[in-house]
Amino acid sequence: MSDSILVNLQASFLTAAGFWENNLSEKPGNWCKLIQGIDKTQTDGYSIIGDFVSQISQTAYQEPGLYIHCQKKGSNKAQQKRLYTLFVLQPNGEIEVITEIKSASKDWAIELWPEIEAYMAKQSNSTEKRRQEIQQRIETLEFELRQLRAELAALEFHEV
Numbered sequence: 001m002s003d004s005i006l007v008n009l010q011a012s013f014l015t016a017a018g019f020w021e022n023n024l025s026e027k028p029g030n031w032c033k034l035i036q037g038i039d040k041t042q043t044d045g046y047s048i049i050g051d052f053v054s055q056i057s058q059t060a061y062q063e064p065g066l067y068i069h070c071q072k073k074g075s076n077k078a079q080q081k082r083l084y085t086l087f088v089l090q091p092n093g094e095i096e097v098i099t100e101i102k103s104a105s106k107d108w109a110i111e112l113w114p115e116i117e118a119y120m121a122k123q124s125n126s127t128e129k130r131r132q133e134i135q136q137r138i139e140t141l142e143f144e145l146r147q148l149r150a151e152l153a154a155l156e157f158h159e160v
Contacts, residue, residue, distance in 0.1 A: 005091065007062050009024055009056040009062060009067075009089065010057040012089070012095045016087070022071050024056050031069070032067060032069045034065055043107035044107060044109055047110075062089060064088075069085045070083070071083045073102070081102050086098040
């Protein structure tokens with residue numbers, strides 16, 4: 001991951017493109033998490049692996065990456081729906097909202113797995129691509145070094 005950046009998640013969210021229902025409030029019962037993976041043995045929020053994030057409405061150091069925010073909607077607990085927002089904090093502090101879903105079901109997280117998996121695959125592919133680029137550059141440099149050493153050896157042989 002990238003280095004942490006100083007950002008107010010709530011303020012950045014409010015300037016994200018689109019018309020989103022969520023406002024990343026820190027009201028009791030709401031939560032936010034930096035996503036690190038999925039545990040498919042679970043179907044609820046426990047399936048989304050990551051650390052909870054505090055201080056979303058104040059300027060604080062946050063890691064760029066994929067986040068989920070849960071905002072409770074409605075005052076009647078029996079009929080309460082939750083609004084889940086999946087978003088990306090970019091290294092420049094901007095937020096890109098991926099999706100929002102309203103749900104009262106216990107297996108709500110399953111709906112977000114495809115988006116989470118796509119994000120994770122994209123991140124690992126860019127890491128893998130960079131690894132391959134570096135490996136290819138090393139092989140090229142090693143080849144050039146072998147050629148230069150051979151040329152140097154030939155020059156030294158002819159001086160004798």
